[in-house]
Amino acid sequence: MWKIFSQYWKILIFEGVKNTIYLSLIALFFGTIIGAFLAFGRMSKFKPLSWAVGAVVEVVRGTPMLLQLYIGVFGIPMVVPKEVRPDFLNDYFVMVAIVLVINSAAYVSEIIRSGIQAVDKGQTEAARSLGLSGFTTMTQIVLPQAVKNILPALGNEFITVIKETSLASTFAVGELMTKYDEIKSVNYNAFPAYIVIGIIYFVLTYSLSKIMAFVERKMKHD
């Protein structure tokens, strides 16, 4: 096992981990931003918007990630004629990243929405009864309290995304799991490589959960 690691550490650490983290960060960063918009869209009083966003979110959450990746990487480019197809549609890495973003946006939007809705309605009523606007109420009262509900769940979503990037190896986009295939193909000995890859995923997710726990503890103090 150590042999595997010492032999291939460059591939594993530099490329595999880098690409895995890269994909995860893209998915989480844009997923969180888009997810926030989706959350407010779904809570909108304008019914058609809230209905449309709800439909998209539920479909994304209700279908397997691997299927979404196939649709993104193979399906969508197929239906766009070659002459008008922009380059990025052919780029597996970009398409995988886009699917990951959409997928995590759907989950994050539900995390944000339930975090906001878990804040006691009385808080909003008290603020509005003082003549504060809906916007001030949201930014000064509701969101600061919702963050305490949202952060832990968001941390879990981060960990899920890191693990789900492994599905992207199906398209050989160069993250950790793809590197496993590469190592196996020259080494023929799969088992130690499994374990090394497993340890690397674990180190990534475990340190992340420790960081989240630390942030949560900090927030509790104020």
Added chain:
Amino acid sequence: MIEIKNIFKNFGKLKVLSGVSTEIKKGEVVAIIGASGSGKSTLLRCMNLLEAPTFGEVWMEGRLLTPVDPYLHEEVIEASNTYKKLIGEGLERDAAIAKIREEDLLNEKFSIAEGKEYKGKIKKIYKENSIDINLARRKMGMVFQQFNLFNNMTVKDNITLAPIKTGMYKGMGKEARAAAEAKAMELLERIGLADKADVYPSTLSGGQKQRIAIVRALAMNPDVILFDEPTSALDPEMIGEVLDLMKQLAGEGMTMVIVTHEMGFAREVADRVLFVDEGIIAEEGAPAEVFGNPKHPRLKEFLSKVL
């Protein structure tokens, strides 16, 4: 001060209020009593539009808070096609208006069916009288059963947030903040909780929370304060301190509307008592009348249970 005209409130199929009208005068203390679930909170919350009435209008200091209710304005009814049709059929003016009101004949869903003149009249009344609800609420404090202090803020920030954010104090950011904080400290001194200015609400007792919620409302210099069962969530030993503060306010001439189960307090402090039952004000009058000589059978029954 506050005038509510023929308020109806439905939650889906559930009819909670079915035609409530009353006027709260300046300096008046009005107690609202009635069985649990009879619609007392809903009535109070319609006054500052935390609940939007299904029909009817709410006015504050001559300004309209709700949309225009066409049935409340004869000149609007007279402008409607329905009215014109009834007149064409030979009805007298008063009879036509009465018929329209009784049978809900105006087409409110598709108001265009009532003609341009009708829509124009409604628009004109709204334009001339309506006021932004946020502006109105600044002059209408509210105190809740569950206190609802902002959990993410210190006591002082709870009190200063609205005065600062609504631009109540003139001057640059810092000056306004200083003025708001001075006022907050003065109010906290008054209730003997100045030492709690920098703590978070979770460290306070229920009685302390509710007194702070009251001064948070006072910090906006409201013209009227609405109380929704302010002592119902308190341990018995803390009820007194909250009622004492409310008595002080009443003594200083504050206009107050109080939903309460504290009959002794209502009897002592209120100028007028409203008994709400089955969605209407079933009986109202001076406390001596309502408590001493109740007429409505439901009020008699209610009082025999709670006294």
